[in-house]
Amino acid sequence: MDDVKRLLEGFADRAAEALPDADIEADVTRGRRALRRIKRRRRVTGVLCVAAVSALALAIGNQVKWWGNSTEVAGGTGETETTASASSTPATAPAAEPSKGETMSMFGASVVELVANKQPWSTIDCTLTPKGWSAETPIAADRVVLSQPAMRTADTAAKVVLQAAPQARSLSAVRVTDGSGKTFHIGTLDGRLTGQVKLADQWLLVELPTGTVEWPDDVLRRFMDSCTVH
16 A cells, blocks of 8 residues: 555646646545545455455364264264163063963973873773872773872862773864874863873873963873774
């Protein structure tokens, strides 16, 4: 700004001797106008520069803030704490439930043990018998009742009853399994777990104690498979 002023004053001094006063005044006026235009441009340029710098700084700040938040979400303490809390809580496995065809004996209750039968019965004979159980006497021709020595009851619903019959009985919730050339039917009869199988021309019906859980299907099938009807 001072350079322009000095330039104008020097130019005015050199031209003052050859020019009239009106021309000198006009030159000074034009110089002042030019000087004001230069000042205005500098002010506008300065304002624009400040605005541009401010906008750039704001944009960079927002960018840094955005990346900072992204880093925290992707691998910061929030995710770490969530993972830790999830992993620190032990998963509780659902309790196992018996599937179709399985009895409660497979899930904690004792299972009947089958042993060799050394006691002759009647027309119904089995090579296996439940351990601790024996046939009650007298033994009928087509019926065998098994009980434990401690039993002091005449209620056959607490005992194992084997019976031969020419016809099969109608069972509820029947499960049919083939094995050893025989077809085994296991279901319920009058609320008791019951199995039946055809042996020659007779059907063998085995009624288990009411509410029993010690006779899984496979044990009952093994027991019936060891039996014959004469």
